[in-house]
Amino acid sequence: MANRWGYPDLGFGIGLRSVHFEHILKNNPTIDWxxxxxxxxxxxxxxxxxxxxxxxxxxxVVLHGVSLSVGSTDPVNFDYLKKLxxxxxxxxxxxxxxxxxxxxxxxxxxHDLLPMPYTTEALRHTVERVRIIQDFIERPIALENASxxxxxxxxxxxxxxxxxxxxxxxxxxxxxDVNNVYVSSFNHGxxxxxxxxxxxRDRVVQMHLAGHTNKGTHILDTHSDYVIxxxxxxxxxxxxxxxxxxxxxxxxxxIPEFDVVHGEALKARTFREQEDxxxxxxxxxxxxxxxx
Amino acid sequence: xxxxxxxxxVQRWMQTCILNQGTAEEAITSEPAQAAVPADQARELVLxxxxxxxxxxxxxxxxxxxxxxxxxxATDYPALKHFLGDxxxxxxxxxxxxxxxxxxxxxxxxGDHLPExxxxxxxxxxxxxxxxxxxxxxxxxxxxxxxxxxxxxxxAVRAVPQEAWETARLKPIAAFRLLEFNYPVSQYLGGVxxxxxxxxxxxxxxxxxxxxxxxxxxxxxxxxxxxxxxxxLSSANTVGDAIIGVLTSKWRPAVKQSQLFxxxxxxxxxxxxxxxxxxxxxxxxxPPEQPENEVDEAGEESFPASDPPAWNTTVAxxxx
Numbered sequence: 001m002a003n004r005w006g007y008p009d010l011g012f013g014i015g016l017r018s019v020h021f022e023h024i025l026k027n028n029p030t031i032d033w034x035x036x037x038x039x040x041x042x043x044x045x046x047x048x049x050x051x052x053x054x055x056x057x058x059x060x061v062v063l064h065g066v067s068l069s070v071g072s073t074d075p076v077n078f079d080y081l082k083k084l085x086x087x088x089x090x091x092x093x094x095x096x097x098x099x100x101x102x103x104x105x106x107x108x109x110x111h112d113l114l115p116m117p118y119t120t121e122a123l124r125h126t127v128e129r130v131r132i133i134q135d136f137i138e139r140p141i142a143l144e145n146a147s148x149x150x151x152x153x154x155x156x157x158x159x160x161x162x163x164x165x166x167x168x169x170x171x172x173x174x175x176x177d178v179n180n181v182y183v184s185s186f187n188h189g190x191x192x193x194x195x196x197x198x199x200x201r202d203r204v205v206q207m208h209l210a211g212h213t214n215k216g217t218h219i220l221d222t223h224s225d226y227v228i229x230x231x232x233x234x235x236x237x238x239x240x241x242x243x244x245x246x247x248x249x250x251x252x253x254x255i256p257e258f259d260v261v262h263g264e265a266l267k268a269r270t271f272r273e274q275e276d277x278x279x280x281x282x283x284x285x286x287x288x289x290x291x292x
Numbered sequence: 293x294x295x296x297x298x299x300x301x302v303q304r305w306m307q308t309c310i311l312n313q314g315t316a317e318e319a320i321t322s323e324p325a326q327a328a329v330p331a332d333q334a335r336e337l338v339l340x341x342x343x344x345x346x347x348x349x350x351x352x353x354x355x356x357x358x359x360x361x362x363x364x365x366a367t368d369y370p371a372l373k374h375f376l377g378d379x380x381x382x383x384x385x386x387x388x389x390x391x392x393x394x395x396x397x398x399x400x401x402x403g404d405h406l407p408e409x410x411x412x413x414x415x416x417x418x419x420x421x422x423x424x425x426x427x428x429x430x431x432x433x434x435x436x437x438x439x440x441x442x443x444x445x446x447x448a449v450r451a452v453p454q455e456a457w458e459t460a461r462l463k464p465i466a467a468f469r470l471l472e473f474n475y476p477v478s479q480y481l482g483g484v485x486x487x488x489x490x491x492x493x494x495x496x497x498x499x500x501x502x503x504x505x506x507x508x509x510x511x512x513x514x515x516x517x518x519x520x521x522x523x524x525l526s527s528a529n530t531v532g533d534a535i536i537g538v539l540t541s542k543w544r545p546a547v548k549q550s551q552l553f554x555x556x557x558x559x560x561x562x563x564x565x566x567x568x569x570x571x572x573x574x575x576x577x578x579p580p581e582q583p584e585n586e587v588d589e590a591g592e593e594s595f596p597a598s599d600p601p602a603w604n605t606t607v608a609x610x611x612x
Contacts, residue, residue: 039398045439046467047507067397073300080397105303109394110310111360112353114303122299150349151339154296189342217343218352 002243003173005140007095007205010060010246012265017251021051023258028058031262035248036091038065038098042083056091062206062246063088064175067109068098070133070143071116071126074105078136085137095205097142097175100126100163117152118162123169130170142173142205147183147212147221159184160198167203174199176242177208178235179227179250183219196238204242209235209268210250224253226264235268236275244272295336297329302337304328309350310357311393313386316347319354358382361389364399369406369429371477371484372422380417387413400437403430421493424473428481428511431469431502436509438467443505443563452568458532459571462525464564467504470523473497478513505563512562517543518555522564530571 011032016024023029034055041052055061065084069077088096101113116122134140145163157165167174176199185192209232211225227235227249235247249265297305305320305328312319319325320334329337338346362385366373373381392405407426416422443465452460476491478500483490499519502511514522517538524534535552559565 040400043398043400044437046436046504046509050440050507071299073303077397102303104394105300105307107395108307108311109397110307110353110357111364111394111399112310112356114306114310114353117296117299117302119296119299121296125299149352150346151341152302153336153339154302187341218341218349220352220356 002201002245003205004202005095005173005205007173008246009244010062010094012269013060013062013246013248014261014265015064015248015250015252016052016055016061017255018048018051019255020258020261021047025051025054029258029262031059031265033060033062033094033246033248035062035064035250036093038063038084038087038096039067042080042087052091060094061091062248063091063093063096064144065096065098066111066113067103068133068141069103069109070098070100070129071102071122072105072129073102073125074107076129076132076136081133081136088137088139095142095173096137096139097144097173097206099146100143100166101146113146113148115146115148115150115152116162118155118157118159119152120156123157123162123165126166127170130166130172134170134172140172142175143167144175144177144208145180145184147177147180147187147219149187149218149220151188158190158195158198160195164198164200164203167200172203173205174203175206175208176204176238177210178238179208179210179212179231180221181238182231182234183212183221186214186219192234193237196234196241199242201242204245206246206248207235207238207242208248208250209265210252222253223250227267232267232271236271239272239275244276247272295333297333297337301328305334305337306350306353310354311390312354313358313390316351316354319350320347358386358389360399361385361394361402364402365406368400368403368433369426371429371481372410372425374484375422375425375480376417384410384413384416400433403433406430418493420495421475421477424475425477425480428471428473428477428500428502431471432509432511435467435469435502435504438465438504440504440507441465441467441566444560444565444568446560448568449560452570456570456572459530461528461530461569462565463528463567463569464526465503465566467509468526468564469502470519470526471500471502472519473500478511481511501564503562503564510562517541517547521552521555522559525565 013031013033013035016034016036036052041049067080084096099113100116102116103112103114104110130141143163143166145159163174181192181195185195209227210223211227213220213222213224247268249261251261255261305325308325308328309319312322321331338349340346341349362382365385376384388406388409391409394402407423407430410416410419410423410426413419474495474497475493476496476498478498479491482488499514499516500511501514501522520541521534521538524537525531538547538552
């Protein structure tokens with residue numbers, strides 16, 4: 001337990017997706033834990049919630065949201081927070097996470113994880129909102145670094161420092177998405193290892209892994225494929241640097257059978273074990289930097 | 293020092309550009325975008341990458357927005373998309389989100405206004421058919437997400453004294469929608485979902501009940517009198533009045549009392565009702581003491597044909 005809240009290393013999980021509902025309920029697969037997209041279960045009394053209740057009885061569950069919109073200049077949505085809090089209680093969520101981003105303003109939601117300008121004003125604003133959110137839901141949240149496709153000229157902070165400082169000042173956790181570090185490093189031309197070096201170890205409660213789509217000029221975070229080798233190397237580096245934390249494989253488009261997704265998640269265990277056995281520190285040049 | 297309009301203006305600017313369906317240049321020079329950040333300043337707002345210019349980077353978000361909206365609406369309206377085809381459906385999505393952008397934290401509710409929006413589009417191919425189809429698919433999404441309410445058990449039905457049925461009222465489950473159409477849209481949906489034969493898309497009155505049973509969404513095609521009876525029953529009429537309404541209507545020659553009973557029994561078995569309220573009580577009477585429920589081969593409780601509600605008496609009385 002390297003993080004300050006004592007959140008456990010749950011092991012290697014996958015995202016709970018409706019295409020796998022039947023398989024999970026029928027076969028009770030051996031898997032460490034599931035991550036659940038919060039918004040998919042807040043406003044339904046139908047099958048998804050019925051399935052989630054059963055899954056939560058059998059497995060540890062973590063809530064992961066996409067609409068918290070912590071960086072938005074709109075007022076905090078307490079109706080949303082109330083539902084999030086209730087859902088977390090209902091499924092005994094081990095923790096709750098969302099993204100360092102904003103989703104919309106003026107009452108609208110683009111349903112995207114939009115990039116923040118990394119300014120001191122944005123930092124202060126986000127810290128204040130995270131505090132409000134945590135006070136309301138009565139638990140710390142973990143913020144994930146989102147994949148981004150543009151940078152604002154006004155930014156005065158590197159993203160990793162911006163995230164780390166918010167985590168320190170708002171006293172929240174970090175969900176380090178290793179694939180997103182790689183995607184953004186490709187899109188913006190920064191060193192992914194330097195990024196990870198700036199992440200405070202005691203704030204990290206979880207890591208994400210996923211596949212992506214390389215468009216040549218940029219990479220899209222599509223969660224539609226296997227994790228590429230470079231991201232696995234970066235994961236090993238992150239593990240050595242940050243310690244063993246709960247790891248989650250995301251696969252949200254062209255989703256294959258449960259065993260394929262789970263098998264991809266279990267590769268993380270293999271890489272972690274290899275890293276733990278390795279006496280040598282990883283070669284920094286093992287992780288290709290920008291554009292490789 | 294790089295340009296910094298401040299967080300609130302940057303976010304308003306970026307959202308406006310994402311929602312704008314013109315080119316990126318048209319977006320940043322649009323009036324709403326310039327109200328947040330003037331175009332000259334906006335050109336300096338985003339850094340270029342090694343491979344993309346600032347507006348090309350903005351375009352990534354703009355393009356993904358419409359694709360995401362299309363994906364969400366196609367999930368809820370697969371048959372409408374099937375009918376219109378990919379290009380026409382995408383045009384519909386673009387027009388729709390231009391008028392009804394998402395205001396919710398969930399995309400599940402994005403399509404709530406699509407049926408009424410389709411009704412306003414005179415240039416849509418077979419607009420009236422599309423409207424009916426959208427209404428059906430919207431009803432199915434509502435049924436999918438409704439709160440779970442336990443249906444009446446066979447024991448609860450049996451516990452109703454025979455003489456009490458005439459003045460009893462039935463309460464439908466929450467996941468229940470009764471619909472009337474001008475086109476055979478349920479049959480069309482069956483063609484899309486189950487590869488059944490497609491109907492002729494000519495005007496034809498059709499009636500459907502959409503409901504959920506064991507967390508699965510179902511729909512049942514109804515005849516006109518069955519629809520009338522179910523509508524009356526689900527609208528807080530007494531059972532007696534609902535039956536008399538059908539038996540004294542234009543369908544009288546075609547509908548026998550035995551047919552009414554079969555419908556009633558089928559609907560009970562499908563779990564369409566959650567409670568029966570008696571005239572001298574306000575809730576479902578407790579079921580009689582029975583050692584075990586009857587269970588059929590599928591493991592589901594069954595409604596025996598041997599103890600129908602006693603509405604012969606009801607029909608004999610002409611309340612009209």
